[in-house]
Amino acid sequence: MGSSSVNMVWDYIVFAVFILGCSMIAIYSKFAGPKERTKADYVFATGSVSMAAMMLSIARGTLGVRSFLGYPSELYYRGSAMWETLYGMIAAYPIVIFVFVPVYYSLGITSVYQYLDLRFKSRLVRCLASFTYVVRSLLNLGVTVFTPCVALKTVIGLPYWASILSITVISIIFTIMGGLKAAITADVVQGLTMIACSLAIIIYGCIDVGGFQKVISVSSERGRLQFFNFDLDPTVRVATLSALFGQLFMSLSIFGCQQNFVQRYCSMDSQRAVTKTLMANIPVITVLFSLSWVAGMVIFVSYADCDPLKLGYISKIDEIVPFYVEDKFVFLPGLLGLFMASLFNGALSLAVSNLNSLATVTWEDFISQIPQFRSFTDKRQLLVIKFIGSLYGILIMGISFGVATLSGVIESSMLMTSATSGPLLGVFLLAMLFPCVNWKGAVSGMIVSHIITLWITFGGLTVEKPPIQLLPLSTTGCTNDSYTHVVSPAEIVIPDSQYHFEWANHSISEEPLYNYSIFKNISSGREEGVSTSPGPENILTELYSITYMYYSLIGCGITVLLGIIVSYITGTSPEDAYDEKLIHPLAMKISKLFPGPPRRYVQDKITSPDKFSSSSSEILQSREEQRPCDFSKEPRYRATEFTTPNGKSPI
Template sequence: MSQFANPGVGTFTAWDYVVFASLFVVSSGIGVFFAIKERKKVTSHEFLVAGRQMFCGPVALSLTASFMSAVTVLGAPSEVYRHGASFILFCVAFTFVVIFTAELFLPVFYRSGIASTYEYLELRFNRLVRLAATIIYILQTILYTGIVVYAPALALNQVTGFNLWGSVFATGIVCTFYCTLGGLKAVLWTDAFQLVVMILGFLTVLIQGSIKLGGSSNMWKIARNGQRLNVFDFNVDPLRRHTFWTLAVGGTFTWLGIYGVNQSIVQRCISCKSEKHAKMALYLNLLGLWVITVCAVFSGLIMYGYYVNCDPWTAGFISASDQLMPYFVMEILGHLPGLPGLFVACAFSATLSTVAASINALATVTYEDYVKQCFPNISDKMSTWISKGLCILYGAACTSMAVAASLMGGIIQAALSIHGMCGGPMLGLFSLGILFPCANWIGAIGGLAVGVTLSFWPAIGGLIYPAPASKTLPLHLSTNSCLRLNTSDLFPTSLPTVIPEQMHRPPLADSWYSISYLYYSPLGFLGSLGAGLLLSFISGPRHGANVKPLLVRPFCNLFCFWSEKYKRIFWFGVLHGEENSTEANNENRISDNDLTVKMPPGKDLIDVYSQEAMKAPSAYTPEQQPHSNVGVTKDTYF
C-alpha cells in the first residue's frame, strides 16, 4: 500500500464516451462504404491487394499508422520519462530502414508480382522454405497482435476505469468487421483516418502540457537538470539497454525486419499502382515516423517536467509504468469534456490500425500460401468468400490471444520484442536469397534454424533471468512534493523498490542473457545469413542459370567501384548487367499453349504479359491461367 495520498484523477464523462465511440463508428463506416463501392469487384486480388491501384498518399499514411501501435502511444513517452530522450535516436534507424526497404527489398517484391511476401521464397528456393517462414510469421503475428490489443486496454482500464474486456472485444470486433467487408482498401483508408486522430491526440497533450508547465522553455530546463537530454551515449557495452549503438544499429535491424520483409508492410507497398508510387509511399512514411517519434519524445519530456517532484509511479498511484501517459492525460485534461476521450481514441486508433494490418496480412498469407496451393482452380467468387472467412478466423484468433495475454504476467514485456526475435532471422533469410545468387534451399532452411536459435536463446534466457538492476534502473525520480499519509515520515522515496537479485544465476545470466533486447534482431540476422552462406557452399552453391534475374539484387551491385568482371563473378551465372538484362528481356518469350509474347523496347514485362493474357484468355487451360494477383507465373523465365 502506498504511503502517499493519491490525489486521484477524473474518469470518463458522457462526452468522452461520445468521442471515443465515434472512432469505432467511423472506422466501421469506412468498411461498409468500400464493401458497397467494390461489391462488383469480387476477386481475391481486389480484396487482398486493392487491385494494385492505390496511390502513394493513403499508403504512406497507412504505413505510419500501422507502425504507431498503442505500445508507441503509451510506452514511448513512458520510456522517455524514465530513461531520457535517447529514444529520439530511433529516427536514425528509421532513415536507414526506409532507404534499404525502398532501394533493396521493394524492387524485388514489386517486380516479382507476388501478393504474399513468402511466395518469393518459393520462387527463389522451394516450397519447404516458404512454408517454414509462413508458419513463423503466422505465430509471431497472432501473438504480437493479441498483446497489442490487451496491453493498452489494461493500462487504460486501471487509470480511466474504462472497461477492460469491453475495449478488448470492441477492438477485435470492429477490426474484423471492416477488414472483412472492405478488404485492404478499407484498411488503408481507415488507417489514414486513424492517423489523423492519433496526431490530434498527441497535439492535445503537447499543447495542454506545455501550458501547465508555463512554456516549452521550462520543459527544456527541467529536462536538462534531470539528465533527460543526455541523448548520445557511445558506450559499446552490449549489456546496456539503450545506447547510441543499440538504438541506431540494433533499431535498424529490428525495424528492417518489419519494414523490409514483413507481410503487413510489404502488402501495402505492392498495392500501389506503380513501383514509383510504392517508393514514394515509403519516403513519405519516413516523415510520418519522424513526426510520431518527436511527438512521443516531447510528450515524455513534458510529462517528466510535470511530475518532476512527485512521480506517480514511485509513489504508487499507478501499478505499472505504461499507465503513466493515461494517468497524465486524465490529470491535465480531465476537466475538459471530450479531450480525455480524444486521447483514448488516439491510443485505440493505434491499436486498430495495427490489428487491422495484421488480420489482413494473415488472411493474405494463408490464402496465397495454403488455400490457393491446395485448390488452384477455385472461382473468383469463392476466393473472395474464403478471404473474408480468413479475416473472421484471424480476428477471432487475435482477440482470443488478447484473453490469453492476461494470464501471461511478466511475459508480456518479452512478447513485445517478438518482432526482433522473429524478424531478425526472417530478414537474414530474405537477404540471403536477394543478395547472394549462390545460396540454395539447404542453406536457407539451415540458416533460418540457426538464426531463430541465436535470437530466441538470449531472449528466453533474459526472461527467466532478468538483467541486473544496475542495467535497467531508470534515471532519478523524486517524490519530495507528494502528500504523505503519515506526515511524521520525512524521508522521501527516490526510486521504486528494487527486488534483490537472485543468488543462484547461471554463468550466462549476467552476460549472454543480459544483452540488450535490441540486439536480438542483429543476432538472428547474422546467424541466418552467415549459416545460410556456409551451408550453401558446403552443400554446393546454386548455379545462377536456375535463378531468375528479377529475384536477386546481389550485394556486389551495392558497391559501384567494383568492376564489371567481379560483379559477374558474384552473380554466379545469373544474367548480369543492365544492358544484357534488357536485351534478354527483349528477346525473352513467355509461352503457354503456343501463346508467345514478344517484349517491346521499354515495356514492362509484367504489363505486356497481363495485356496479352487479356487479349487471348482462351489460349490458357484452367491450370495455366496467370496468377490472379501475380503478373508473371513462377514458370515464366526472365
C-alpha cells in the same frame, strides 16, 4: 482513478461517436468505391489508395499504438535512450528502396514469401519464412490489442477481458467486411486523431508549466534527455549503437520482408511511386515519432515533483498518459473519451490490416498447397481467407491476456519483434544478394538461427535479472492541490515491488501522502537497507543477459553466414537454376567479378541447352505449373516484364 459523472458521460459519448464514425467511414469506403470482386481487390485495394494516405498508413503501421501510449511513459520513467531507435528506422527506408523494392515489386505475387519459392525452388524455405512472419505478427498483435486496454482500465475501470473481447470481435467483423483499403482508411483517421491529441497535450502542457524552454531544461536536469551513450556493453538495455543497429535490422525485416507492408507497396501504381512514398515518409515518421517523446517530456515536467506512480494514483507506467489527460483536461469534457477512442481505433485498424495479411499468407503459403484446395475459384479463396482471418482474431485474443505479465508495451513489442526479425531478414538477404546460395543453405541458416535466437530469448527469461531501472522520481512538491478532484488513488503494488503503500488522509494531511519507509528503491532495483551480492557468472548467464536489441542482428548474421557456408559445401545442381532477375542487379554484377565457374540460370537454357538435362527442364516446368496465384487473367498486374523463356509469368 475515477472522474466526475458529467465528464464521464461526455467521455462515453465521444468515445462511442468516434468509434462509430470511424466504422462508418470504413464501411463507406468499402461500398462507395469499386466492388470487391476478386482476391486481388481484397488484398491489394486495386491501386486505389492515394500517396498521402499510404504515407500515413505506413507510418501508423511502423509506430502502432505504442507510440501514443508507450513512448511518453518510456521517456518519463526510463529516459530518452529508446528515442535513438529513430536512427535505425530512418536508415532502413533507403535500404529497402534500393535492395528490396526493385527485386519483387512487379512479380504480381499475393504473398511476399512466394518470392523465396521462386528463388530457392523450395517450398520449405517459403513455409519457414511464412511461419516466422505469422508467429511474429501474432505476438505483436497481442501487444497491439492489449495497449488500449491499459487506458480503458485506468480511466473507467473496464476489465481487460472486456476490452480485449470488444477489439477482437470488431476486428473480425471488419476483416470479413473489407480488405486493405478499409484498413488504410481507418489508419488515416486514426493517425490524424493521434497527431491532434499529441499536439493538444504538448501545447497545453507547455503553457501549464511555463514554456517549452522549461520543458527542455527540467527534462535535461532530471536525467530524461541523455543521448549518444556509446557504451559497448551488450547487456545494457539500450544504448546509441544498440538502438541504431538493433532497430535497423528490425526495421529492415519489417519494411522489406513483412507481408502487410509489401501489400501496401504493391497497391501503388508504380515502383517510382513506392520510392517517393517511402522517402517522403522519413520526415513523417520523424515528426510522429518525436511528438510522442515530446509529449512524454511535457507530462514528466508537469509531475516532476509529484509523481503519480510513487503516490499510487497509477499502477503501471503505461497509465501515465491517460492519467495526465484525465487530470489536466478536466476543463474539456470528452477529450479523454477521444483519447481512449483513438487508442481503441488504432488497435482496431492495425488488427484489421494485419489479420488481412496473416490470412493471405496462410492461404497462399500453406492451405492453397493442399491438393483439395487448388481447384478453388477466386471467390471461394476469398471466403477462405476471411475465415482464416477470423480464426486468427480469436487466437490473438488469447495472446493478449499473456501480454499483461510483461514490463510495459514498449518492452513487450521490442522483445517480440527483435526475437523473430533476424532469421526472416537473413533469408531474404541471402535470396537477393547472394547468387551462390541454394535452398539447403537457406533452410540451414533459418533453422539454426531460430534455434539460437529463441534459446537466448527464453533463456533470458529464466535468468534472474535486476529489474529494469526506473529513473529517480520525486514527491517533494506534493500538496493537496497537486491533482484535480476527478482523480483518486487506490492501494496498489508498485511494479517490481512486493510492498503496499499506507495511505494518509488526503483531506487533512500536509505531509507526504504515503509511508515509504519500506519502499523499494526503484532507481536501483534493490530494497533499501538490504545488501545483495551477485552470484557466480558463467558464459550462459552472460549470453542470456544480452539485450534484446541485438537479437535481430544476431539472428540475421547467423542466417547469412551459415547459409553461405552450407551452400558452398553442398554446391548447386541444375534443379537449383532460377531466373537471374530474382537477384538484385548490383549483386549480380558483383558476383560476375569473382573467380570460379559461372552460375547457371534459367536463361542459360536457351543459349546453352546442353548445360541442362531434360529431367531438370521438366522439373523447372512442372514447378512453374504448380505455382499459385496465376494473375494472367488480371491485367491489373501491369507487372510483368518478368517472364521465363517460354514466355509465361513464373507466378
